[in-house]
Amino acid sequence: xxxxxxxxxxxxxxxxxxxxxxxxxxxxxxSEKLVxxxxxxxxxxxxxxxMRLKALAQFAKxxxxxxxxxxxxIKWDEIHYYLRTVERPYKSWEEVPDGVRNVFEKIGVPEAExxxxxxxxxxxxxxKIYGSLKKSLAKKGVVFLxxxxxxxxxxxxxxxxxxxxxxxxxxxxxxxxxxxxxxGSFVYVPKGVExxxxxxxxxxxxxxxxxxxxxxxxxVEEGAEVHYVxxxxxxxxxxxxxxxxxxxxxxxxxxxxxxxxxxxxYKNVYNLVTKxxxxxxxxxxxxxxxxxxxxxxxxxxxxxxxxxxxxGEMLSIAVAGSGQQIDAGAKMMHLAPLTTSRITSKSxxxxxxxxxxxxxxxxxxxxxxxxxxxxCDALILDAKSRSDTYPTNRIMNKEVILEHEAYVSKIxxxxxxxxxxxxxxxxxxxxxxxxxxxxxxxxxxPMEYSVELNRLVxxxxxxxxx
Amino acid sequence: xxxxxxFNQPGEYQVKLQYRKEGETKxxxxxxxxxxxxxxxxxxxxxxxxxxTKGRVVVRAVASGGARVELSGMIKISQEAQNTxxxxxxxxxxxxxxxxxxxxxxLEIMANEVKAGHAASVGQMDENQVQxxxxxxxxxxxxxxxxxxxxLQGE
Numbered sequence: 001x002x003x004x005x006x007x008x009x010x011x012x013x014x015x016x017x018x019x020x021x022x023x024x025x026x027x028x029x030x031s032e033k034l035v036x037x038x039x040x041x042x043x044x045x046x047x048x049x050x051m052r053l054k055a056l057a058q059f060a061k062x063x064x065x066x067x068x069x070x071x072x073x074i075k076w077d078e079i080h081y082y083l084r085t086v087e088r089p090y091k092s093w094e095e096v097p098d099g100v101r102n103v104f105e106k107i108g109v110p111e112a113e114x115x116x117x118x119x120x121x122x123x124x125x126x127x128k129i130y131g132s133l134k135k136s137l138a139k140k141g142v143v144f145l146x147x148x149x150x151x152x153x154x155x156x157x158x159x160x161x162x163x164x165x166x167x168x169x170x171x172x173x174x175x176x177x178x179x180x181x182x183x184g185s186f187v188y189v190p191k192g193v194e195x196x197x198x199x200x201x202x203x204x205x206x207x208x209x210x211x212x213x214x215x216x217x218x219x220v221e222e223g224a225e226v227h228y229v230x231x232x233x234x235x236x237x238x239x240x241x242x243x244x245x246x247x248x249x250x251x252x253x254x255x256x257x258x259x260x261x262x263x264x265x266y267k268n269v270y271n272l273v274t275k276x277x278x279x280x281x282x283x284x285x286x287x288x289x290x291x292x293x294x295x296x297x298x299x300x301x302x303x304x305x306x307x308x309x310x311x312g313e314m315l316s317i318a319v320a321g322s323g324q325q326i327d328a329g330a331k332m333m334h335l336a337p338l339t340t341s342r343i344t345s346k347s348x349x350x351x352x353x354x355x356x357x358x359x360x361x362x363x364x365x366x367x368x369x370x371x372x373x374x375x376c377d378a379l380i381l382d383a384k385s386r387s388d389t390y391p392t393n394r395i396m397n398k399e400v401i402l403e404h405e406a407y408v409s410k411i412x413x414x415x416x417x418x419x420x421x422x423x424x425x426x427x428x429x430x431x432x433x434x435x436x437x438x439x440x441x442x443x444x445x446p447m448e449y450s451v452e453l454n455r456l457v458x459x460x461x462x463x464x465x466x
Numbered sequence: 467x468x469x470x471x472x473f474n475q476p477g478e479y480q481v482k483l484q485y486r487k488e489g490e491t492k493x494x495x496x497x498x499x500x501x502x503x504x505x506x507x508x509x510x511x512x513x514x515x516x517x518x519t520k521g522r523v524v525v526r527a528v529a530s531g532g533a534r535v536e537l538s539g540m541i542k543i544s545q546e547a548q549n550t551x552x553x554x555x556x557x558x559x560x561x562x563x564x565x566x567x568x569x570x571x572x573l574e575i576m577a578n579e580v581k582a583g584h585a586a587s588v589g590q591m592d593e594n595q596v597q598x599x600x601x602x603x604x605x606x607x608x609x610x611x612x613x614x615x616x617x618l619q620g621e
Contacts, residue, residue: 380578383545389573395588398560407583408575 029077032056035179038082042148042182045155048162055168055178062172068358069296069327074270079242081180081213137195142226143188144199147215150186157188161217165248165276165304173244173272177213184214184245187228189255191221198227198260198446216247220255220283227258229446241269243294249277251285253307258286262449264293264456267324271297281307281336288444289316291326292456300358302331305339305367312341315441317453319460320353320385329359329390334367345376346438349385350460356388361402368399376406379437381430431461468493476504476533482511485519485547492519497618498527498558500535500565510539512554514547521552526618530561538570541584545576554584559617561591 035056039049064071137144143154151158168178185201220226243265251257257277265271271294277285287301303312314330332341347355357376378387389406411433419429435442435457442450473479473496483494500506506529512521521541529535537556558567571584591613599609 378575380575380580383548383578385578387573387575389571389584391572391586392568392570393586393588394566394568395558395560396566398563398565398590400560400588400590402569402586402588404569404571404586405583406571406573406585407581408573409581409583410578 028080030056030059030079030081030176030180034081038180038182042151044151045159047159048151051163051168052179052181055175058168059172059175059179062169062175064172065298068298068356069325071270071272071296071298074242082182140193141188141190142193142195143186145186147184147186147217148182150188150217154186154188157219158186158217161219161248161250163248165250165278166246166274170274174246174274177215177244177246177274181213181215181246183212184216184247185218185228185230186216187218187226189218189220189224189226191252192223193221194225195227198229200229200231212241212243212245214245216245218247218249218257218259220249220251220257222252223254224252225256227260227446229260229262229449231262231264231449231452241265243269243271243273245273245275247273247275247301249275249285251277251279251283251310253281253283255280256284256286258288259301260288260445260449261290262445262453263289263291263297266293267295267321269294271299273297273299275299275301276304277302277312278304278306279310279312282309283307284311284313286313287315287330288441289314289328290441290445290453291317291328292319292453292460294326295324297326297328299327300329300331300360302333303341304333304335305341306335307339308336309338309340310336311339314341314343314345315444316343316345317438317441318345318347318355318357319457320347320349320355321460322351322353324353325356326354327356327358329357331360332362332372334361334363334370334372336367338369339367340370341372343372343374343376344440345374346441347376347378347387348381348434348437349378349387350381352382352384354386354388356390357406358390360392360394361404362394363396363400363402365396368397370397370399371401372403374402374404377437378406378408379434380408380410427461431458434461467491468495470495470497472496473498473500473506473508473527476500476502476506478505478507478509480509480511483513483521483523485512485514485521485550486516488516488518490516490519492521494521494523496523496525498525498535498537499618500527500529500533501531503532503564504534506533506535508535508537510537510554512539512541512552514541514543514550514552516547518549519547519552520550522555523553524555525557526620527558527567528561528614528618529558529565529567532562532564534565535567536570537568537586538572539584540572540574541582543575543577543580543582548577548579550577550580550582552580552582556584556586557617558588559590559614560588561614 035052168175279285285303291297312332318326320326330343345357349355361372363370380387387408416429527535539554541552543550554571556569567588569586571586596609
């Protein structure tokens with residue numbers, strides 16, 4: 001236990017930097033006036049303001065979801081719904097103020113950029129302050145902007161898709177996001193273009209009780225391909241923050257999109273995210289979702305498989321430690337013939353944490369010849385922790401193959417004994433087994449993220465075992 | 467100890483298996499023949515309350531004639547129930563267009579010295595098996611009957 005505490009203290013990302021120099025910080029709480037103010041400051045088109053106001057009314061009407069994690073402790077009136085660090089994004093690294101730059105340096109953005117990255121958009125609180133996109137991509141017509149800039153520069157494109165995949169009435173948090181959204185990414189990949197390198201965005205929450213309501217829209221045109229990566233870290237604060245993002249993805253016929261998340265919010269953040277993709281004919285959508293941080297996570301990335309032979313894939317990792325509840329999973333809606341989906345979920349519960357898989361596979365009467373496979377594996381590392389599996393599988397036609405499997409256990413004694421007989425300590429052996437357990441998902445991450453994830457897992461593990 | 471139970475009529479059924487004696491082993495087999503219109507709702511709760519118990523629950527269902535089959539199962543392992551082994555299997559075959567099935571196996575596990583798992587599947591008649599049997603001189607209808615019986619009795 002003592003060791004665990006030390007670990008928390010030298011926890012690399014758990015620093016707090018001085019950034020009270022927000023150029024604009026909205027008052028706590030939510031009101032129509034605030035929504036109008038946000039929209040006016042961003043100089044948004046009229047339709048966006050109307051959408052925000054409608055969503056605000058919707059938010060007030062909808063109940064707090066009760067079917068998953070406990071959300072009763074969220075103090076909705078105590079949250080800052082809008083923050084803005086700078087008036088306009090900086091063009092070069094030198095222009096960025098020192099306080100802001102320090103945070104980025106600690107999470108390694110400039111280094112990451114030097115590497116083989118296609119572009120970096122750092123979200124420092126609610127706005128993009130620093131972004132770049134390699135020239136070759138821009139030439140091909142690939143758009144990679146913050147959502148605010150996207151709306152300014154491509155209003156018609158945004159209007160066509162915004163809120164069509166996750167409508168405002170979808171759930172309370174989606175309504176909230178639509179009312180006060182700020183930041184996030186807008187990605188557009190034109191027909192036939194393959195973006196070879198992953199597009200990356202770093203997200204950070206850096207003001208106490210700041211709400212992060214980023215909104216991301218990704219449109220991948222026919223035959224195009226893109227991989228979008230987000231990593232999230234938040235510094236240490238005493239009171240709980242709320243992160244309620246919405247991600248919408250449109251994958252046109254024969255296109256391919258992968259969306260990778262490494263979530264390591266600090267352990268007082270409520271992470272309530274709605275992510276959904278519309279997958280058209282012969283297209284392929286892959287969610288890779290790793291949840292290590294946050295106090296409470298509720299996240300179920302979904303695929304609406306609306307075109308023939310569309311494929312949806314979900315690879316996820318959840319690590320729930322002391323005081324954490326990770327309630328995550330996936331939804332696959334088979335709405336067209338010959339659609340296929342696969343869900344692979346790996347979870348670890350330790351030090352009194354609770355990891356739950358909650359998922360849904362629906363195969364509609366139209367989806368003849370659909371196939372779906374769901375595999376959930378869980379490890380429980382000690383007697384205080386808890387692991388749950390809550391799948392729902394609805395099959396509405398007869399030409400279907402659906403398979404679901406789940407397995408929960410502790411680390412196998414035989415495996416441990418074998419490794420120890422080879423000279424490994426108990427701790428080393430456990431870490432090795434856990435890493436092997438997670439490997440099928442970690443192996444799919446871009447290199448620097450798999451390194452980071454392995455490091456995080458090692459850090460988490462050595463706090464609890466060995 | 468193994469219990470076998472048949473479900474041939476539409477309705478709501480609840481099955482509860484509790485493990486209260488240390489070292490106890492109990493198995494359950496459910497056979498659901500849903501061949502007429504209606505809802506066949508089978509809910510199974512498996513509760514391990516003490517150390518060292520073992521359980522295996524298997525439910526197999528065929529749905530035809532407009533039947534709606536819902537199989538849901540929950541394994542709960544309480545904090546005291548270390549050294550538990552528990553497995554739940556829910557399988558359904560849908561035989562015609564009018565019929566539906568859902569399989570929801572759930573787990574809530576509060577102990578760590580456990581082996582617990584579940585498997586669920588929904589599928590259809592394997593036409594290769596039907597053809598194979600026909601090639602051995604069995605009529606189409608007989609072949610289908612045999613495959614269904616084999617499926618329901620396999621465990």
